[in-house]
Amino acid sequence: MTTEQNNQEVLDVFGKHRDLASLPVTENDTPIGLINRAIFMSQMSKPYHRELYNRKSCIAFMDKEPLVVDAAMSIEALTFKAVEYGEKALADGFIIARDGRFLGIGHGLQLMRVVADMQAEKNRQIMHSIDYASTIQRSMLRPSREALARTLGDAGLVWEPRDVVGGDFYHFAAFEDGWFAALADCTGHGVPGAFLTLISSSILIQAIEQRGPRDPAALLMAVNRGIKQMLGQLDGDDETPGSNDGMDAAFFWFDNASRQLVFAGAKSALFVLQPGEAEGEIVDGERMGVGYVDTNLDFAWQNRLVQTQPDSVVFVTTDGLIDQIGGPKEIAFGKRRIREAIRGSRHASAAQINDAILDQYRAWQGHHRRRDDLTFFCFRVQ
Template sequence: MPDAAAASYLQDYRPRFRQPSAGDLCIDVPAIGTDQNNEQVMEVFTRHRELMSLPVVEGGQPIGLINRNIFLSQMSRPFHREIYNRKSCIAFMDKEPLVVDAGMAIEELTQRAVAFGEKALTDGFIITRDGVFAGVGQGLPLMRVVADMQEARNRQVMHSIEYASVIQRSMLRTSREALAQTRLDADLVWEPRDVVGGDFYQFSAMPEGWFATVADCTGHGVPGAFMTLIASITLSKAIEQHGPRDPARLLSSVNRSIKQMLGQVDGQDETPGSDDGMDAACFWFDAAKRQLCFAGAKTALFLLHPGQAGVEMIDGERKGVGYVDSDIDFAWTNRCVPLQPGSLVFVTTDGLIDQIGGPKAIAFGKRRIRELLLAQRERPTADINRALLDALQAWQGPHHRRDDLSFFCFRV
């Protein structure tokens, strides 16, 4: 939000409402002392499965945070428990977490969190009172408070949403640029239903192959955009931790992170009204083997080999990522498919498949996608996607667009 718009917004807001502060976001969580070891850290994380980060204190003052996922990943390595169990808990501690006073205003806290980087939103931040540890704050409640404050004035809300669209598109730009720089015959369509959307994509190329994701998060508009931020960041962290070659493992890692972040653990919704997650398709293409490794969460793959009479469909698991009913240890499956020169691959979120239209007001469906892919199989992928968009627009007619729209078409 531009400074002038922010100033106008706050001038209208402050006389009518008490300004929330960091203390309103403070959550009472366990803390651990520097004299305690990693075995005791493991016991705390085992007892508190919803705990994303464990504060470390010394003399009542916070000195660091232990990230749950990083800690468990390190301790699961061969012989690491034997080596580190009896060592001090500071071995895996982030020594420079964001620390704020409980009296800090939300506006200043938001600016500090953004300047501090994405770990302040994913790992959380420490809150103190008069320099003494009081608890932790988390990125999602902070974003919710900011959203509530924005909604107090509709004009400012719309202004911020338009600016959020710029931010969301900027987040996706790196992947688009990476795709454009490859020699791959590929085309990507991303059209949010509203100003911002709940779909996102990622693409990255390496000498030995490339990785791509097309995902549909819960909701659309502002809630959907918040979920894309959460899902995209957790996916990036999973790729940093595990690498891009095992899409199924990445989905499992994101599933675990989203459930812990949103308190959707053990089949229970610890945050009333929260049952959020994403459907997604993740790919790793091995250039040397000319093999596509695919893992899907309630998302299917359309595949058409040269000379093939019909479009083959490869289904993903019928389980979404992060939702209340998704087990925290659910394991997705990689489906590895050898591709021939000229093989055409297509994947879409349900915004295309479920769009209502036609004379009987029914869904566009998968059959029409298969028919169009067959009819357009010899054309460049950009032309194929344009033909799909034209067919969808004709099918939709006067009906309202139901969902965000994202699909990815490529030929090897």
């Protein structure tokens, strides 16, 4: 409509176009207002209003401060502008201009559809990238899983990232006189956690090549230094402050001849159930994470020696299992339930013990969202 047109003409247009929510008003091709159908019809239905306003200019019931946007504005900028302008812009619509001259009108529903389509496409691209990242992460872990299957006759490993990719990783390597294994829980989960697993596992593999696999505590120290250097966490490095990230981990070496297990833990523990024992033993590591800002560069973890016997059951997990909230009181799963599940399945295979723990975990979780990645490892000494 133009300022020369009257309210009777507006009424005729609304009557002819039943789906029209609003009408823009221009003066010399410059947008100056917007007539909302519902407001206009409500005003014109009042007693004597048609007689008073029919022949008057259509600006009588016009919103004089509509949202006017330039046609060159991006959809993202338009969305923020519409939200900032308030509910009126989404309900009544907005005027589109080019160089200050009227071009057209947009509606909130149209804008929402376009934004939804754009978001869906972005999400599709992101998920495609994450799915491929999952393929890379699983490929990185595959050699360890295959080496584990070849080396140990009775062992089971569960690795379930909370999201498509995860912040937990494991490493297994066999040698002539024994084997080395590691379970680690890096900061976060999803994509950030997965990035950190690539860094940490690469540092671990390099440390094993340089130092050998038989001193888990020394390997934890080497990985700690490597992560702190990689993430810029060194003392005095004020120009490039690093992230406060790292990992909790359990490293252990098993000697085939003596059946001795050498364990070093960073905020991780080992559960050992020896033949004939009723309760089993929890072997705690140090309460210091690897690679965090608060962890000293030269912090020394300690090796714990565990003399196992044939038929001993050894179990280790990241905190995703222990910390899961659930049950009738909505509390953490905890170590006690893990111990009970292991004792209750002590004569089963390692894989069956894992299955029993996993069943209890899922029942405990119930309707609660999984809090973290889930990784645990069980083996029976032969």
